[in-house]
Amino acid sequence: xxxxxxxxxxxxxxxxxxxxxxxxxxxxxxxxxxxxxxxxxxxxxxxxxxxxxxxxxxxxxxxxxxxxxxxxxxxxxxxxxxxxxxxxxxxxxxxxxxxxxxxxxxxxxxxxxxxxxxxxxxxxxxxxxxxxxxxxxxxxxxxxxxxxxxxxxxxxxxxxxxxxxxxxxxxxxxxxxxxxxxxxxxxxxxxxxxxxxxxxxxxxxxxxxxxxxxxxxxxxxxxxxxxxxxxxxxxxxxxxxxxxxxxxxxxxxxxxxxxxxxxxxxxxxxxxxxxxxxxxxxxxxxxxxxx
Amino acid sequence: xxxxxxxxxxxxxxxxxxxxxxxxxxxxxxxxxxxxxxxxxxxxxxxxxxxxxxxxxxxxxxxxxxxxxxxxxxxxxxxxxxxxxxxxxxxxxxxxxxxxxxxxxxxxxxxxxxxxxxxxxxxxxxxxxxxxxxxxxxxxxxxxxxxxxxxxxxxxxxxxxxxxxxxxxxxxxxxxxxxxxxxxxxxxxxxxxxxxxxxxxxxxxxxxxxxxxxxxxxxxxxxxxxxxxxxxxxxxxxxxxxxxxxxxxxxxxxxxxxxxxxxxxxxxxxxxxxxxxxxxxxxxxxxxxxxxxxxxxxxxxxxxxxxxxxxxxxxxxxxxxxxxxxxxxxxxxxxxxxxxxxxxxx
Numbered sequence: 135x136x137x138x139x140x141x142x143x144x145x146x147x148x149x150x151x152x153x154x155x156x157x158x159x160x161x162x163x164x165x166x167x168x169x170x171x172x173x174x175x176x177x178x179x180x181x182x183x184x185x186x187x188x189x190x191x192x193x194x195x196x197x198x199x200x201x202x203x204x205x206x207x208x209x210x211x212x213x214x215x216x217x218x219x220x221x222x223x224x225x226x227x228x229x230x231x232x233x234x235x236x237x238x239x240x241x242x243x244x245x246x247x248x249x250x251x252x253x254x255x256x257x258x259x260x261x262x263x264x265x266x267x268x269x270x271x272x273x274x275x276x277x278x279x280x281x282x283x284x285x286x287x288x289x290x291x292x293x294x295x296x297x298x299x300x301x302x303x304x305x306x307x308x309x310x311x312x313x314x315x316x317x318x319x320x321x322x323x324x325x326x327x328x329x330x331x332x333x334x335x336x337x338x339x340x341x342x343x344x345x346x347x348x349x350x351x352x353x354x355x356x357x358x359x360x361x362x363x364x365x366x367x368x369x370x371x372x373x374x375x376x377x378x379x380x381x382x383x384x385x386x387x388x389x390x391x392x393x394x395x396x397x398x399x400x401x402x403x404x405x406x407x408x409x410x411x412x413x414x415x416x417x418x419x420x421x422x423x424x425x
Numbered sequence: 426x427x428x429x430x431x432x433x434x435x436x437x438x439x440x441x442x443x444x445x446x447x448x449x450x451x452x453x454x455x456x457x458x459x460x461x462x463x464x465x466x467x468x469x470x471x472x473x474x475x476x477x478x479x480x481x482x483x484x485x486x487x488x489x490x491x492x493x494x495x496x497x498x499x500x501x502x503x504x505x506x507x508x509x510x511x512x513x514x515x516x517x518x519x520x521x522x523x524x525x526x527x528x529x530x531x532x533x534x535x536x537x538x539x540x541x542x543x544x545x546x547x548x549x550x551x552x553x554x555x556x557x558x559x560x561x562x563x564x565x566x567x568x569x570x571x572x573x574x575x576x577x578x579x580x581x582x583x584x585x586x587x588x589x590x591x592x593x594x595x596x597x598x599x600x601x602x603x604x605x606x607x608x609x610x611x612x613x614x615x616x617x618x619x620x621x622x623x624x625x626x627x628x629x630x631x632x633x634x635x636x637x638x639x640x641x642x643x644x645x646x647x648x649x650x651x652x653x654x655x656x657x658x659x660x661x662x663x664x665x666x667x668x669x670x671x672x673x674x675x676x677x678x679x680x681x682x683x684x685x686x687x688x689x690x691x692x693x694x695x696x697x698x699x700x701x702x703x704x705x706x707x708x709x710x711x712x713x714x715x716x717x718x719x720x721x722x723x724x725x726x727x728x729x730x731x732x733x734x735x736x737x738x739x740x741x742x743x744x745x746x747x748x749x750x751x752x753x754x755x756x757x758x759x760x761x762x763x764x765x766x767x768x769x770x771x
Contacts, residue, residue, distance in 0.1 A: 325504065326535075326607075327532060
C-alpha cells in the first residue's frame with residue numbers, strides 16, 4: 135500500500151464504538167429529565183405504601199374537606215380521605231393503564247405494519263380501508279362507544295383502546311418499512327439468501343421502529359389522559375379506586391370550596407404526561423441513525 | 426489507470442447464461458386510463474437479452490442510464506424475476522431452484538451495490554454484518570469467526586479496528602470495501618458489481634477498482650462489472666457488452682470492441698467519451714437526437730431512430746446478435762460496419 139492509500143484507508147476521525155458508549159455525548163437533557171420523572175413515578179407506583187402517609191381509602195370524619203395543611207399536605211376530601219395519599223396510590227393504577235393500554239397496540243401494530251409495509255399489494259389495500267374506517271371517528275368517541283358496549287371497568291378500557299390503538303402504530307411502521315425495504319441493504323440481504331423473517335426483524339424493523347417507539351411514549355401519556363377521562367366519566371376505574379380521573383371527578387362538586395381535591399391529581403397527570411413526552415423527545419434525538 | 430487492456434481468458438465453460446430475458450415493469454394503470462380505454466403500459470427494461478459469462482472472466486456491461494444494465498444485474502442475482510426467458514447458473518435455471526439449491530446459489534453468486542450509503546444497514550457494525558453472513562451460510566464454526574472477520578477486513582484493506590464501527594463512521598470508499606467484504610464472506614464464485622464506484626470520488630475509484638482486480642486474480646472470481654464509465658470498463662474487463670434500450674447491441678473482447686466497434690451505437694458511445702488527447706478527436710457525428718422512452722421502444726432495430734446509417738430494413742426488422750469475427754458479435758443489419766477495409770468504415 136502506498137502512503138497515500140494508507141492515509142485514505144485509515145479510519146475516519148470519529149472513533150466512537152458501538153454499544154451504550156455510542157450514545158455518550160448524545161444523551162439529551164430532555165431524555166434525562168423525562169427519565170427522572172418516570173423513575174420517581176415508578177417508585178411511587180411500586181411502593182405507595184412506604185411513601186403515602188395514609189391508606190388510600192382511610193376515612194377520617196374529623197378531617198372533612200380540610201385545605202392543605204401539615205397533616206394533609208394536599209388537603210382532604212368530603213370523606214376525610216387524604217388527597218396526597220390517594221394521588222400517590224393512583225400512580226399504580228394510572229401507570230398500569232399507560233402500559234397495558236398501549237402494550238397490545240405496540241406489539242400487534244408493529245407486526246401488522248411490518249407485514250403491510252413489506253408485502254404491500256392487496257394487504258395494503260385492505261389495511262388502507264381499515265385505517266379509513268377507524269380514523270373517520272374521533273378516537274375518544276370510538277373508545278367511549280366500545281367501553282359503553284362492553285361495560286365500564288379497566289379491563290374493558292384496555293380492550294377498547296387496543297381495538298383502536300394498534301392502527302396508529304401499524305401506519306407508522308408500514309410507512310417506514312416501505313421506505314427501508316427499497317434501500318439496497320434490504321436487497322443485499324436477499325442476495326445473501328437471508329430469510330424474509332430475518333430481513334424484516336434484523337434489518338428493516340430496527341431501522342423502521344424509531345418513530346413508533348417515540349409515538350409509544352406520547353401514546354402512554356395520552357392513554358393516561360384517556361384513562362382519566364373515562365374514570366371521570368365513570369367508564370374507567372370505578373370508585374373508590376384511587377385513579378386520577380376518578381379523583382378529579384370526586385372533587386367536581388366542591389370546585390369552588392375545596393379546589394385541592396381536583397387540582398392535585400390533575401397536576402400529577404400533567405407531570406407524568408410531561409415525563410413521557412420528554413422521554414420520547416429525548417429518545418427521538420438519540421435514536422436517529424446517522425447516515 | 427493504465428489504458429492497457431487485459432488479455433482474454435482461456436476458453437472456459439460458461440458459468441452463467443442469460444437466455445432471451447425479458448423484464449417489463451408495469452406502469453401504474455389508473456381508473457381513468459381504464460375508462461379512457463388506454464391499454465396498460467410497461468417499461469421494457471430488458472428486451473430479450475442473451476449472453477454468456479465464462480468462469481474467471483470479467484464481463485463489462487456498458488450503456489447509457491436507463492438502458493437496463495442495472496436491471497440485468499439484478500435479474501442475474503434473482504432480485505428481479507424475468508417476465509420471459511431465463512438465467513442459467515451452471516446450466517440450471519435459477520428461477521426453478523429448490524430451497525437448498527437457492528441458498529447455494531445465493532452463496533455462490535453475490536452482488537456489490539452502487540449506493541455506498543444505502544447498501545449497509547445503518548444500525549449494524551461491520552462485525553455484525555460479517556458475522557451474520559458467516560453464520561447464516563455456516564461458513565465457519567463460531568470460534569473461527571473473529572479470525573475470519575480480521576482476514577476479510579485485511580483482504581479489502583480495511584484496518585482491523587473497523588470491525589466495531591458503524592457504517593456512518595466510514596467514507597464512501599470504505600463503505601464499498603465493506604460491501605465487498607460482505608459479499609466475499611460467503612466465498613462466492615460470481616460477483617456482480619453494479620456501478621461499484623460511480624458514487625465515489627475519482628481518487629477513490631481507482632483504489633476500489635484495483636482492489637476488485639486484485640481480488641479477482643487472487644480468488645479467481647467471475648465478475649460482472651456494470652458501469653457507464655467506458656475507460657473504467659476497458660481497464661477492468663476481458664469482454665464487454667454494450668446495451669441500448671434493453672438489448673445487447675454488441676459484445677466482444679475488450680480490445681477488439683474498443684479498437685474496431687462493429688455497431689454504430691458502440692461507435693457513437695466511444696466517440697462521445699471525453700478524451701484528453703486532441704489527436705484522438707474525430708469530429709464524428711455519433712448518435713442523433715434523444716434516447717427514446719423505454720415505454721415505447723422503436724420497432725425494428727431499437728437504435729434506428731438515432732442511427733446515422735439507418736435504412737428501410739432497420740425500421741421493420743430487428744437485427745440479431747451475429748458473429749462478426751471470432752471475438753465479436755453485433756446486432757446490426759450492416760454486417761460490414763466497422764470492418765477494416767469495408768465500404769462503411771465508421
